[in-house]
Amino acid sequence: MSRSKIIDKGDLTLAQLNRDLWLQVDTNLLTAEAKAVYLKRKEAIDHYVENEKSQAEIYNLTGVDRKNLIRLYTRCISYDPYGVPWGYRGLIPNKKLKPYELNPRSRKFNESRKTGEFALLLEKHPKISDEIENLFFGRKKLSEPVMRPKYIHKKFVDKCKELEIPRSEYPFNTEHLGYRALCRHLENLRDKHFGKASSRYGHDAEQKAKNSGIGQQNYPRTITPYQDVEFDGHRFDGIWVITIKTLEGDDAVLTLDRLWVLSFIDRATDNIIGRPHISLNKEYNATDVMIAAKKAVMPVQKMNLTIHGLSYQPTGGYPSERFKDIEWAVWDVIHFDNAKSHLAEMVRERLRNLIGCATCLGAVDKPMRRPHIERFHQTLTSSSMQRMVNTTGSHPEDPRRKEPEKMAMRYEMTFEHLEEILDVVVANYNGTPHGSLFYNSPLEALEQRLNKGMIPRLLSETKRSEFVFTQVEQPRTVRGSHKSGKRPYIEYMGVEYRNDLLANSAHLLNTKLSLHVNVDDLRTIRAYLPDGSEFGLLVAAGKWCLTPHSLQMRKAINILKRKKLIHFTQWDDPIFVYHEYLLTQAKTKKKRVANHIAKTKQVMKKREEEKNSDLDESLAAEQASISALEKAREQQAKLQTAKANTPTSHRRFKTITRW
Template identity: 50%
Template structure:
């Protein structure tokens, strides 16, 4: 051995030359013989690094200088993961070097084929590429989606024959023609290409293998309340009844199509901050913002009519129990990649109003929002799946037993659901949770706020408006003409919007105004001049200003009018015409959801409508009432005239004959 020690050679990394940085070995798992040998080797190597003499090392441990050099070389090698072997290289019978076939070796057993397959692939890299491409589905080598190993082996043999390999050469000279070796090679290939191999078992497996558990994605700490929240939606597992009024005034009971519950949960404390119900077949951007609005605004409890149903004293929503959390907002909101989450209103309101950052995360990975996914599972098990009208978790679920019939027979209504959901979620916040060490979410929220003194951000006073959450901005050109005498107006979603001030502002013709639209109520629009100055409220013309309706309802009505499926006159309320049409449709459940959704918007009264807006709507209502009165008087006069004409004709007839 040379005088210079191995660890003093140039080019070695610190983790190679310092035994204190080496990975350790659990000595207790070694059998008695292996343990004795390992301890001797370990002591010899440590003495070598302490610069003890070689004679002393051999005398103390029994390890010869030649063998010691070999052991040290094993210890400073790197494994396949790029980690120095360290003391692992001293384990008896441990292979630290990949086997390579040496055809020139005198000790080679020609009857054994160990290493022949790898050597064959090195000599024929085109065959190696073909095998890997077929297994990993690369370069479109085959139209078969997932090729089995036996079919890959057939292509492998065909390729060997095309290259002129004879029956006396490997692999054609073996019993299985390299099949077993191919299996082992593909197993190694699958381990080295975990994500791509997972794609063979479906897109879900590929997404999990490709995104879950990498780097520091799962180690982010969320200690502070409202630091991060998660949003998601769940289709309610049940059918519910609702009472509707027919155009003839009769009361009928129908079942609703399955609809959605949308929820926002605080990650650090597991508190449900807010929720909303969406009756549409698919929820949209406005539904997302309704949920976000409910999570920020102070919660109002539902009036309970179900006998025996009550709120627990320990339950509630965070702002109910802790006044300092009223109008509190989050820093980050985690959503999935649904199209509704990318809607303009969602992006604008989350960023510019609430001031939180949307985090969409990777595609098709609900486990990244595991907190809220777990809540939905608990909600289904504790509420929806316990009701007689449940659809269960699937069509084959034994809990599913004629849910529509049960909903009608037992009169389990939509109003009952609203009460149940509000009570269950409120009580959930006050119930001990296993994920937070048997503390209730509200208890943990209060503890962290009291102990740390770190309060979440609160929405500014000038932004605490219910309508602002549902507001989007658009630009429209003022129309009208001096030549035709048509006064200025704004056109939005097929309806003209006017005001007395706009009618007297001819200078605004052909100029562009900025409009703030409340997508929950299109009866009014708030207009701003191009320089940002407030102009005032514009009122929808005709009967559109009488009944509150959403942007979704307006578009549905315009679509039906365009298809000539409905028609309304100047004297008709488009919303009533729309609901009458839906009542006449055969697809009762789909229409029932739409009618209920319209009725919910009509019943809802805005809590923060401005004086100017309310005054404009009231003036429009009074004007329509006057027009109705004038029209009724005109109709009565026409009826009287018809009666007079009829009497005169009768008299003429009697006189003549």
């Protein structure tokens, strides 16, 4: 064979022809004898490719004859299993470049040796190979999800019998019926199909194997604060309780269903950019997402701690608390997964029109695309929640899980305590040095970036209201009638809304208004005319305007009223009636009802706090009117009671007739 037929072959690629692209060999790892042989071979190949010496001269210099030279060069330009030319690696003495293949027709064939028989069997019977792979990777619906090798071997033998392989042939002519060869084949399958094989070790391993560690790893790192943030919800690994007063006046402790914590983290500095939101719902919804966003944007103030010994670190805190220049700071891009609450219309509309950010939805079931928030939740769980006596652990068999419900009730680990603990843990997290930040704390890293002029975008002052975060737009028609004498009103979720202006605007009857509804507080609704001008704030009728309540709570009350499970008049506060109903149900449905009771306690607590604050004029006027009506009603009731208790005397008059 001439040299030109090897080197100048038209189908050779640049990776095969260019020796600079060949993978090298570390000769220090070879034995002295193997190193000497390798160096002679390398010298011969270099002369052969450079075309400076004849094959006779190459033989005189290196001892590599023509036949061996062609064989070695063919090894160098052949491809390895990964599609890369072997290059200089093909010159290593005794290196096998391709797996052993049994050839029964060869003169060297030894019937006593079974090497290669298994591979030959699979090549001859592809159905056996398919059966083994299906069982190993759990592709068959009726098979075990993770079948062990000894059970795969049993199926392998059954398949061989099904194909009527003679008992005198492999695998029936071996001592263990090919079991050891099958195990080696399964190991090769595991190594060759890493992602698929990882499913045998659990869902988490499969996720990481299929979605990380491959492709371009040098992604550009975000260094500008608030340029990219990540959001996600995490289920608390612990049981908490609430204390209630029963209708009989006794104290009782109820366990809550497991709660959710919702957090925002800055990719550039690893700061948790606002106080995390705790959701009492079974699954957090779109309203919870926007409440968490509101807490991330609005300035944060430290809580008044009631737990003895619990304190904030001097270096900890929140970005808006430590740096006044970035109060009301907002982000440019938000990254989260495809949870239904993230895809809700309210979330997408508020993020686009209020925050003014772009949304990056991660692929389904790929948490590694949001590594910062996932790592924070892992740290939060391992360093705090799973160290408490009320922890549920990471799985049912976790040794740290020791009757969490009893422990939570025994030590009265209440929901209020959870709020304080979570706030302190997160604030201290922001002040703790991180290895990824070269042992700067997130707050220190943020301070350095701010000093370099990397100031994030701030929310417009016209939008700095806590109500706009949970606001949705709903069209409603003005109702009313001259015939019945009912003044104009708007009905939303079974409750009438009006103000003095609407009550005297009969010309708006049957006109469709645009309502801006705060789904977290339905006491008031802001109305806009069809031309876009603001009409004013409409207030809920009756005592619906007294206690803050969400859309979800309003729906629950309406359902119970429709089923005639609760009843209230215009003189009753529906939220308190709903709370009393939940207390009656707490005896039988503890966990499910306890979360609802906790939510009603929150809104009633908010009402108490609002008594000392300035309310909106319309809301304050309506509440003052209700208060005056209540006093008048109480006064009337007292008068009626006094009148009923006053003894009555009857005079009898006698008629005298005079003649």
